[in-house]
Amino acid sequence: MKKICALGLVTVFMLLGGISLLQAQESDFPKNPVELIVPFPPGGTADVAARIVSDYLSKELKVSVVVVNKPGASGSTGTQAVAKAKPDGYTLVTGNAASLVNAYLFLSNVPYDAQKDFVPLGYVGESPSLVVVLASSPYNTLEEVVAYAKKNPGKVSYAAGGGISAVSTLNMELIKIKTGTDIARVIYEGGAPALTSVLGGHVTMTAAGFPTLGQHIKAGTLRALVTTIKVPEMPEVRSYTEAGFPEVLLNWTGFFAPAKIPPAVNKKLVEAFDKALKNPEAIDKLKKVGYVPEIKKPSDISELMKQQFQLVSKIVKDAKLGK
Amino acid sequence: MEYGSNLIYGLSIAVQPANLLFCLLGVLIGTLVGVLPGLGANAALSLLLPITFKLPPVSAVIMLAGIYYGASYGGSTTSILVNIPGEAASVITCLDGHQMALKGRAGPALGIAAFGSFIAGTFGVIMLMLMAPTLAGFALKFGPPEYCSLMAMSLCLVTYLAGESMLKSLIMAGIGLFLGVVGMDSQTGKVRFDYGIPYFTDGIPLVPVVMGLFGISEVLKDIGSHERQSVLASRIKGFLPNLQDWKDSAFPMVRGSLIGFFMGLIPGIGLTTPTFIAYGIEKKISRHPEKFGTGVIEGVASPEACNNATASGFFIPLLSLGIPGSAAMALFLGALMIYGLEPGPLLIKNHPDVFWGVVASMYLGNVMLLILNLPLIPLWVRVLKIPTSFLFPWILLFCIIGSYSLNNRAGDVVVMITCGVIGYLFRKFRYEIPPLILAFVLGPMLEMEMRRSLSLSRGSFSIFFTRPISVLFTLIALAVLLTPLIRKTVFNRKP
Numbered sequence: 001m002k003k004i005c006a007l008g009l010v011t012v013f014m015l016l017g018g019i020s021l022l023q024a025q026e027s028d029f030p031k032n033p034v035e036l037i038v039p040f041p042p043g044g045t046a047d048v049a050a051r052i053v054s055d056y057l058s059k060e061l062k063v064s065v066v067v068v069n070k071p072g073a074s075g076s077t078g079t080q081a082v083a084k085a086k087p088d089g090y091t092l093v094t095g096n097a098a099s100l101v102n103a104y105l106f107l108s109n110v111p112y113d114a115q116k117d118f119v120p121l122g123y124v125g126e127s128p129s130l131v132v133v134l135a136s137s138p139y140n141t142l143e144e145v146v147a148y149a150k151k152n153p154g155k156v157s158y159a160a161g162g163g164i165s166a167v168s169t170l171n172m173e174l175i176k177i178k179t180g181t182d183i184a185r186v187i188y189e190g191g192a193p194a195l196t197s198v199l200g201g202h203v204t205m206t207a208a209g210f211p212t213l214g215q216h217i218k219a220g221t222l223r224a225l226v227t228t229i230k231v232p233e234m235p236e237v238r239s240y241t242e243a244g245f246p247e248v249l250l251n252w253t254g255f256f257a258p259a260k261i262p263p264a265v266n267k268k269l270v271e272a273f274d275k276a277l278k279n280p281e282a283i284d285k286l287k288k289v290g291y292v293p294e295i296k297k298p299s300d301i302s303e304l305m306k307q308q309f310q311l312v313s314k315i316v317k318d319a320k321l322g323k
Numbered sequence: 324m325e326y327g328s329n330l331i332y333g334l335s336i337a338v339q340p341a342n343l344l345f346c347l348l349g350v351l352i353g354t355l356v357g358v359l360p361g362l363g364a365n366a367a368l369s370l371l372l373p374i375t376f377k378l379p380p381v382s383a384v385i386m387l388a389g390i391y392y393g394a395s396y397g398g399s400t401t402s403i404l405v406n407i408p409g410e411a412a413s414v415i416t417c418l419d420g421h422q423m424a425l426k427g428r429a430g431p432a433l434g435i436a437a438f439g440s441f442i443a444g445t446f447g448v449i450m451l452m453l454m455a456p457t458l459a460g461f462a463l464k465f466g467p468p469e470y471c472s473l474m475a476m477s478l479c480l481v482t483y484l485a486g487e488s489m490l491k492s493l494i495m496a497g498i499g500l501f502l503g504v505v506g507m508d509s510q511t512g513k514v515r516f517d518y519g520i521p522y523f524t525d526g527i528p529l530v531p532v533v534m535g536l537f538g539i540s541e542v543l544k545d546i547g548s549h550e551r552q553s554v555l556a557s558r559i560k561g562f563l564p565n566l567q568d569w570k571d572s573a574f575p576m577v578r579g580s581l582i583g584f585f586m587g588l589i590p591g592i593g594l595t596t597p598t599f600i601a602y603g604i605e606k607k608i609s610r611h612p613e614k615f616g617t618g619v620i621e622g623v624a625s626p627e628a629c630n631n632a633t634a635s636g637f638f639i640p641l642l643s644l645g646i647p648g649s650a651a652m653a654l655f656l657g658a659l660m661i662y663g664l665e666p667g668p669l670l671i672k673n674h675p676d677v678f679w680g681v682v683a684s685m686y687l688g689n690v691m692l693l694i695l696n697l698p699l700i701p702l703w704v705r706v707l708k709i710p711t712s713f714l715f716p717w718i719l720l721f722c723i724i725g726s727y728s729l730n731n732r733a734g735d736v737v738v739m740i741t742c743g744v745i746g747y748l749f750r751k752f753r754y755e756i757p758p759l760i761l762a763f764v765l766g767p768m769l770e771m772e773m774r775r776s777l778s779l780s781r782g783s784f785s786i787f788f789t790r791p792i793s794v795l796f797t798l799i800a801l802a803v804l805l806t807p808l809i810r811k812t813v814f815n816r817k818p
Contacts, residue, residue, distance in 0.1 A: 041650075042369045043657020051661075070731055072794040073507070073524035077732070080521065095806065111521070154781050186467065187510045192646045192653070196590055199644065202466030202779065211660060212549040215645050217669025252508065288663050290668045321512065 001121060015275065023154065028203045028277060029122060033064045036255070037093045039078025041071040041235070042149055045290065049124045049253050050094040052285045057292050075099025076110045083112035087258035089265035093123065094255040101308050105316050111151035111164055118256040119266060120275030120301035125293035127251045128210040128231045130160075132222040134201060142175070142225045145205065157184035161194030164321060167251045168207035171240070173319040178245060195199040198222070198281040211290040217304035218252075229292055231261040247311055253291070254301055270298055330452060334383060337687055346684050346780050347376070347388040353393015357410045358385035359721050360401055360538045363410035363530065364394035368654040368730050380662035385684040387658055391651055392444065392688050395594065395634045396696065399436040399627050403429055403739055407538040407718065409530055412594035412630040414760050417537065418613065426618050429704045435572050435620055436627040437696040438564070443580040443628035444689040447635025449582055451642075452682050454669070459643040461588050466787045467775035474769035477805040480603035481758045492758040495749075499762030503770075509776050513537050522734040529595075529764065531534070531726045531739035536756050539743020541716045544750055547776035562701050564620070572624030575605050579628035586629075587636015590648035590811030591768070594630050597759045601629035622660030627808055635685065640671055642678060662684050678693045 036057075038050045047069065054065040073295065075098050082093035101116040112118075131142065139145045149156040160169035164187055176183055186203055188194040191212035198206040199221065206213075210231060216222040217234065224237040228248050228313030231237055240248040255273055276282060277295060286293045296304070298302070336342060355366040367390050375383035398409035416436065423432040450458070465473075467576035481496045482489065505516045506526025517523035564572070579601040586597035605625045606615045615622050637648040645667030647653040659666050664674055671678045706714070726739040749756055780786035787793050 001389070041654075042372050043654045043660075048657065048661055051376065068731065069369065072730060072732065073521060076524070077521065157779055163509050171524060175815055184778050184781065186778050187771075188775075189509050189771075192656075193591055194645070196463060196640075196646050197466060200463035200466055211665075215665045218666040231714070288658055 004095055014221050026108055029268055030063045031063050032065050032090055033243065034061060034064050035091050036065055036066055036067050037078045037082050037091065038069050039071060039093065039099050040069065042069050045209065046094050046096050046253050048289045049286060049291065052282060053124065056279045060272035060275045062148045065282050068263050072257065074103040074106065076103045080112055080260055083117045084114045085258055086198040087260035089257060093256050094253065095256045097167050097249065097251055097308065098165065101305060101312055105312055106136045106165040115305060117275055118260050119259050119261065120254055120256055121269050122255045122277050123294060123296035123301050124253040124277065125291045127253070127291050129171065129207060129228045129251045130210060130237070131172070131205055131207045131225045132213050132217065133205045133225060134198060135223045139225065145225065146181055153182045157186055159197040159203040159206040160185055160195035161191035161212065163187060163189055167249045168209065170315050172207045172247050173321065174247065174315050176244060177315065177318045208227060209290070214290065218247055221283035232292065240241045249308060249311060292308055325688065329679050329684060333683030336676055336680035337385065337683035342382050342684065346688050347387040347391020347691055348391045350393040350688050351389040354397040354695065356693070357394035357397020357409050358400050358717065359406050360409055360534055360725055363398070364391050364651045365654070367394055368651055372654055374656055375658065376661060380664060381680045383448065383658065383662065384677060384681050386686060387655060387708065389688050392634065392685065393692060394442050395630050396692050400433065400703055403432045403436065403705060405718065406541050408533060411533045412598055413624045414533060414595065414599045414757055416623055418757065419618050419670065422616065422618030423620070423623065424707065427706060428618065429553045430565040430700055431568050432623050433700045434562065434564045434705055435568060435624050437693060439572065439576045439579065439624045439628040440631040441689055441693045442576055443632040444635060446580045447584050448682060448685045448689065451635055451638055454804030455639050455643050456730055458639050459589055461646065462590055462640045464587050464792060465770045467779060468790050468793040471769060471772035471776050472787060472793040472800065472810045474765050474772060476764065476796045476800040476803065477600055478765050478769060479800045480600055480681065481761055482803070482807065483603040483606050484599070484758050484761065485584035491754050495756065495759040496762040499759035501768040503763050503766030509771065526767070527545055527738060528735060530729055531735045532742050532763065533760060534722050534726055535739040535742025536746035539719060539740060540750055542719050543743060543747040545711050545715055561705065563723050568620050573618050575621040575625035576628040578604065580632040583629035584630030584636045587633035587648065590640050590646050593649055593764065594633050595764050596631050597633045598626035603626045619786055641666055643668065737776060
């Protein structure tokens with residue numbers, strides 16, 4: 001009996017010690033380097049954004065922020081790793097439409113629920129996704145392509161850069177559903193081969209991100225028909241809304257932590273991200289790589305995700321895509 | 324001449340001490356990662372990309388290009404010495420390169436690989452300089468049907484890779500094709516043959532498979548075998564290629580360079596397939612095809628020249644159209660973007676310092692690589708004298724580190740070790756691995772391009788026979804398949 005008592009006491013002390021240790025950890029967070037996981041390979045838009053922001057975040061948190069790439073399975077591999085990581089604020093993830101919204105609807109084996117398992121910390125902004133045709137083609141607007149496709153079924157095609165679950169692809173499918181046209185979908189795994197395909201005249205048009213297409217639009221080889229959000233350098237390119245499609249999927253990027261992180265740590269991280277993302281230097285760098293930076297509160301990020309999630313579900317159902 | 328003055332401008336940038344230093348550093352790191360099994364150009368670029376963010380753009384791009392070149396140089400070294408390809412593009416070099424080493428001719432094999440790479444690299448740079456804008460259009464001629472026919476043609480070459488048994492090669496190609504089917508079908512988003520394991524969503528990765536089938540299995544095979552030691556310790560003849568070697572490899576190098584360069588212009592082909600094609604063609608036109616696989620120097624010269632020419636070919640669609648031809652090129656594109664440079668039709672006009680600086684540094688890089696590599700040959704050959712009980716644990720260690728560092732995924736290490744055990748069995752029962760690799764690389768591309776073509780044509784197969792380039796490749800494929808059969812029946816002799 002004595003032994004049990006002693007054991008019980010020891011346990012209580014250990015527990016107390018543990019709790020006080022935990023509290024200590026919470027209040028002097030961060031003590032160690034913070035890992036920012038990018039669930040995509042180096043060099044992509046999400047990776048570039050994470051690397052730019054990590055520098056400024058590091059200055060705010062006063063510890064180093066290490067960017068680690070864990071690519072695979074449309075971003076779900078790295079995202080899952082963070083969902084399973086210890087929720088202490090030292091492991092964060094860069095999330096975007098592909099990894100947090102679209103992957104969930106397309107992959108049958110994504111073991112996380114983007115809306116329940118993560119809390120948003122900060123928002124980078126959106127990267128424009130455009131629909132382009134060859135400058136030598138007769139089309140000047142999206143309506144003209146749609147009209148031609150209606151009159152000539154089987155003649156119009158588009159190259160879907162970024163695969164079946166990409167924002168750009170789903171937006172094209174949305175146009176097809178809304179207008180009831182037959183436009184062949186030619187799937188590519190990245191924006192670059194889709195670009196080759198449209199430059200070579202093998203397909204009528206392609207939908208891809210601004211960083212891939214921008215140079216060619218400026219050089220006059222491609223003509224932009226429509227964009228998800230206005231491109232500051234090209235105010236003449238109409239947005240989907242202006243072209244009569246108010247519902248559109250956005251190519252957004254943000255930062256997230258596992259949902260169960262302590263509130264105090266969460267608060268610190270949100271504040272640090274807010275300051276880092278408001279830094280004019282950071283904003284300038286993000287603009288350079290094609291982002292349209294925007295500040296959003298965590299609650300607004302959740303709201304955006306929810307709304308986008310519903311839209312994707314609808315497209316997936318109507319276009320008979322996905323799992 | 325415009326090109327002359329541009330090049331001098333480029334050279335003036337490249338020879339600035341800082342840039343020269345970064346070029347040297349790049350080729351050094353590149354050679355090192357090329358030599359280490361598994362750590363290929365892609366891994367090196369993605370590991371070092373973040374470091375170069377702090378450098379001025381031109382220096383950073385020069386260094387990255389150096390790494391890229393160095394890696395394609397270094398990959399052949401381990402293929403020849405220990406039958407373990409430093410990267411996938413050096414798989415085919417194992418066939419004759421390692422046989423040469425077993426005959427005591429590791430020196431000439433390494434020498435011809437270095438010279439072949441140098442000649443092809445220089446050829447590639449000259450073509451890049453003179454014809455980048457003109458040749459860029461060539462890449463665009465390839466739509467899905469053309470890719471599909473090209474892949475089909477390349478796959479038919481598998482028949483030329485067969486050593487002792489055609490049946491066994493075809494079985495291996497079949498396994499390779501099947502392995503390539505695993506993973507997410509990008510056309511529909513459905514995942515195939517993953518057995519519910521998320522790791523397989525992206526398919527089975529190439530590099531761990533190559534490292535396992537070649538590297539780990541070589542280590543396993545060597546346990547308990549003293550054959551290598553006795554062969555290598557006894558005779559090592561010469562460090563440099565002799566006159567006969569040069570005569571034998573001159574034309575294969577030229578052909579390899581041409582094949583490699585033009586294949587490099589077509590985005591997405593990758594470094595591996597062209598080397599197989601170059602080897603297949605050499606074997607086909609050789610007067611002694613039966614000797615291929617026993618250590619003929621042509622079997623080293625042609626694919627080695629080829630992979631370096633391909634590496635420079637890749638730069639053309641990248642720099643002039645902003646289209647990356649391979650994973651490594653995609654990293655390059657990312658790097659250029661971070662520095663605020665937008666690769667594409669305007670790059671040469673807006674940033675001549677970057678374009679010409681890179682071209683000039685490629686010249687310098689090639690020279691540096693040759694100077695670096697030739698004196699290293701005797702040193703490399705001496706590696707063969709290290710007892711395998713010391714050497715092989717190190718190789719095993721590097722394989723494991725290399726496969727993990729690719730994507731920071733433990734699954735890659737598991738795949739590598741599993742493939743090592745399977746590869747050991749393949750070797751034991753004398754099944755050749757290269758046909759498997761070729762089919763594994765080509766299979767997914769062939770399937771995707773075919774399905775893209777059919778979505779374009781709404782399901783009609785006529786698309787493959789109504790476009791000139793596609794028809795041409797289809798005819799070559801048929802010829803490749805049928806000639807041995809016809810010869811056999813008409814002349815009643817073995818092809």
